[in-house]
Amino acid sequence: MIDKDRNExxxxxxxxxxxxxxIPQFIPRIEGEPLPNQFLALILDIETTGLNPKTDEIIEFAGLLVVVDGEKGTIEGYLDAYAGLQEPSRQIPKNISQINGLKKADLIGLKFxxxxxxxxxxxxxxxxxHNVSFDKKFISKIHKVDNIKIIWLDTLIIDWHRICGAQNHRLDTLxxxxxxxxxxxxSALGDVLSLVLILxxxxxxxxxxxxxxxERLFNMLRKRKFNYKL
Known part of the structure; x- marks a missing residue:
């Protein structure tokens, strides 16, 4: 994250x-390693200069590493977090800035x-x-992800209309x-915290x-942990 002196x-x-x-205003901080029946989920969000992962860039990243109870399926707290901004190589289109509130001039010299x-x-x-197919393509540009080890989950697949009457799955609606x-x-951190509070x-x-x-997911994760120990 940007250091305190630069923040000023x-x-x-x-x-x-x-x-x-x-963050601790919304979710408790957990110290130490997860228990045997707990798993770690990284809830993340990004802001970009556009929609094309081949030509556009990530300008904001936020991730919250939360502890999930393997029996109840509840988020118990968080272990770690990061939020950062990065200057893009070219100007941010006006229509994008109108959405995320970021301009290139705000980000000069900043790096993830x-x-x-x-x-x-x-x-x-x-x-x-909340839209894995979009985020995953961009994330792979800044970090090579081991797709065998990590399972990607998309909260867009949840039937939001059935469980809370939402007319669409937009985060603003939820x-x-x-x-x-x-x-x-x-903002990436704001959207991550919103998703955590919703879940x-x-x-x-x-x-x-x-x-x-x-339960199917947890059975898969337990099997992976067991096989890894072997």
Missing amino acids: SLPDKIVARINLNM DSERIRRLIDRADVVIS RSIFGIDNLIPH RNVINDIPVSKHIFT
Whole structure:
């Protein structure tokens, strides 16, 4: 992450987007390693200069490494997190800046901590995002992902209409339904925290996270851990 001294020279809106100190307000921090029946899920989000992974670039990354209970399917807390910004090689299109609030001038000299990103991804048993097919293509540009080891989960596959009456699966819609209105919209860290808060909700006594952390998934993860120990 950007160091404290450099933060003082950055616009407040930029500092707010990467402020990891806000995370414990929404989800507890867990110390130590996960228990035998717990798994690690990396919930991530990115902002980019456009939609084409061949020509566009990631300008913002956020990832939250959470601990998931292998019996209840609930998110218990988080172990680690990273949020960063990076200057693109060319101007950010105006229509993109209108969405994510970022301009190239805001990002001059900023670079991702690639090692922090690598550690988060490599520690995860599963990677989760709200539109995996988009995020995965861009992430592979900054870190070679071991597709054999890591399972990618997409929260778009959840039947949001059935479980909460959502008319579409847009994150803004879900934020409104679940009453999440105090986070920075269209920022990577804000969207990650929004998704975590949504998944930690309970509807009709069932954690929302159970719709993606299924028993089949946990059986697969247990088998992987067992085979690895052999």
